[in-house]
Amino acid sequence: MNDAGGNGSAEDLARAAAIAIERYSLAYSTAAGPFHALKSVSLTIPQGRTVGLVGESGSGKTSLAWAIMRYLPPNAVEGPGVIRLGGENLIEKSPAEIASIRGRRISMVFQDPSASLNPTLRIGDQISEVLMRHQKLTQKEALEEAAAALERTGIHRPRDIMRRYPHQASGGEKQRVVLATAFACGPECIIFDEPTTALDVITARQILDLFVRLRDDTGVSALYISHDLALVSRIAHEVAVIREGEIVERGRPAELFSSPKRDYTRALIAAAPRPENRLVTSRIAPAAEPLLSVRKANVRFGQPTRLQRLLGQTRAPVDALKSVAITVRPGEILGIVGESGSGKSTLARVIAGLQDFTGEIGFADRRFARRPDLDRSYRRSVQIIFQHPDASLNPRQRVKTILSRPLRLYDLARRGEIEDRVASLLSRVLLPANFSTRYPHQLSGGEKQRVAIARAFAAEPKLVVCDEITSSLDVSVQASIARLLVEIQAATRAACIFITHDLNLVRQLAHRIGVMNRGELVDMFETGDVNAADRHPYTRELMEAVAVPPWG
Numbered sequence: 001m002n003d004a005g006g007n008g009s010a011e012d013l014a015r016a017a018a019i020a021i022e023r024y025s026l027a028y029s030t031a032a033g034p035f036h037a038l039k040s041v042s043l044t045i046p047q048g049r050t051v052g053l054v055g056e057s058g059s060g061k062t063s064l065a066w067a068i069m070r071y072l073p074p075n076a077v078e079g080p081g082v083i084r085l086g087g088e089n090l091i092e093k094s095p096a097e098i099a100s101i102r103g104r105r106i107s108m109v110f111q112d113p114s115a116s117l118n119p120t121l122r123i124g125d126q127i128s129e130v131l132m133r134h135q136k137l138t139q140k141e142a143l144e145e146a147a148a149a150l151e152r153t154g155i156h157r158p159r160d161i162m163r164r165y166p167h168q169a170s171g172g173e174k175q176r177v178v179l180a181t182a183f184a185c186g187p188e189c190i191i192f193d194e195p196t197t198a199l200d201v202i203t204a205r206q207i208l209d210l211f212v213r214l215r216d217d218t219g220v221s222a223l224y225i226s227h228d229l230a231l232v233s234r235i236a237h238e239v240a241v242i243r244e245g246e247i248v249e250r251g252r253p254a255e256l257f258s259s260p261k262r263d264y265t266r267a268l269i270a271a272a273p274r275p276e277n278r279l280v281t282s283r284i285a286p287a288a289e290p291l292l293s294v295r296k297a298n299v300r301f302g303q304p305t306r307l308q309r310l311l312g313q314t315r316a317p318v319d320a321l322k323s324v325a326i327t328v329r330p331g332e333i334l335g336i337v338g339e340s341g342s343g344k345s346t347l348a349r350v351i352a353g354l355q356d357f358t359g360e361i362g363f364a365d366r367r368f369a370r371r372p373d374l375d376r377s378y379r380r381s382v383q384i385i386f387q388h389p390d391a392s393l394n395p396r397q398r399v400k401t402i403l404s405r406p407l408r409l410y411d412l413a414r415r416g417e418i419e420d421r422v423a424s425l426l427s428r429v430l431l432p433a434n435f436s437t438r439y440p441h442q443l444s445g446g447e448k449q450r451v452a453i454a455r456a457f458a459a460e461p462k463l464v465v466c467d468e469i470t471s472s473l474d475v476s477v478q479a480s481i482a483r484l485l486v487e488i489q490a491a492t493r494a495a496c497i498f499i500t501h502d503l504n505l506v507r508q509l510a511h512r513i514g515v516m517n518r519g520e521l522v523d524m525f526e527t528g529d530v531n532a533a534d535r536h537p538y539t540r541e542l543m544e545a546v547a548v549p550p551w552g
Helices: 010-016 061-069 095-101 123-135 139-152 158-162 171-183 201-218 229-235 253-258 263-271 306-311 344-351 376-381 399-409 415-428 433-437 445-458 475-492 503-509 537-545
Strands: 019-030 033-045 050-054 076-078 082-085 106-109 189-193 221-225 238-243 246-251 292-301 318-328 333-337 358-363 366-368 382-385 463-467 495-499 512-517 520-526
Touching: 019 061, 033 050, 033 061, 033 221, 033 246, 050 061, 050 229, 061 082, 061 106, 061 189, 061 221, 106 171, 123 139, 123 158, 123 171, 139 158, 139 171, 171 201, 201 229, 201 537, 229 253, 238 253, 238 263, 246 253, 246 263, 263 475, 292 344, 318 344, 318 520, 333 344, 333 503, 344 382, 344 463, 344 495, 376 382, 382 445, 399 415, 399 433, 399 445, 415 433, 415 445, 445 475, 475 495, 475 503, 512 537, 520 537
Parallel strands: 050 221, 050 238, 106 189, 189 221, 333 495, 333 512, 382 463, 463 495
Antiparallel strands: 019 033, 019 076, 019 082, 238 246, 292 318, 292 358, 358 366, 512 520
């Protein structure tokens, strides 16, 4: 596909494009030899168009983005090839010239807005700094334009946001700030690297709608990197599929996703979560006694201390949970969905014994009214798997030490049995036994999450809480982790609480779904009843925001 138009030569078309990459290669020097990240990549981004780039983790998506932005590490070795911006070869530019181009002619929106913003500077100062540098505005002019840029992103009180520090803004607000900064100087092209991965479904939909509006208003070109095929199909004019550093297929979304030519593309499409492809088949019959019952659970953050009250330094507290009541049946997978800030993770931490609360937790035939009452037996029976295994696996410990700890802590194996039990746990999560000698940094994201799953089930729990465990994984790894979890859950008969913002995925694997909004549980239903007429309006809003795969 070529949207640049005309019948000129390939060189003329490349010069007319916003970005033209021609036979570009990139390798990284490592102790084990060169790692070839990109292999003779050619890709054109026509003016005013959006090209989606999809592929698994490690396929080279982000390396290509860094190469375009000229953000390469010291061990990067570029091979033959050209990267043109408006006809100018970026590879030939000096560091000073690149510094002038970044932010003015080309900009980038990253996956995690928190990592993009300086935590020590107010938001207004960060946007105005870009405008002062590239547009040569005075500080007063830059602040006025920063407020206007934020207003264009739909932020209703931009001057209030400008006075805040990044940690005082929500995830959606921070991503709007990053978008405002990226569009501020009217660039020719913007690179988006998984900009909605960390956002809930409603906020992600709002950010995507905002991007489309700003793109259409400004005529900017864009490279949109994502592992969400349904999302890419919604916004891209063309899609390129990358595998192991090579572009293996490209075309218009409707054509490529309905009639893929390569096996790899077909495998990516097959891995995308589709509600009709249920991973669990049977319903869980209501038990006489639920395994877990949470009654009138309340969590309030921001209660002022006595000193703060004396000094008048008080703010309104935040009710993270408001009288939440749920039950989990033996052997059930209960899905919990909702926006960021809805209380999902707070509920998970309460159930896992990591958060103080008021109310009551019932487990089997026991009742607990305070977090300190949750004893050793409860903590063994209820395990939690976190979103980011990098933060939950000790980087200084080998896998065998990580997996043997619950076995030793709960006296589940004799000293001479530990090695065999660790090998068995690795086998259960489809990892080879020799992974026991590796450290977490030697594993991929999916492999680390498999180790985290193995550790949770090592304690032989009756309930496992999964808090957004697939949100940072690409589509094929996400699918394999979801299938693995369902298989282990079925084999062990442990119940699961599966917290996510991916409604397509949760409809594949949950028996029931609970919906949370602003600290309250507003809906609870059997998964097959998601479209029933009596669903809560907020549930319907969530469903309308979901990106639906366009392929049949």
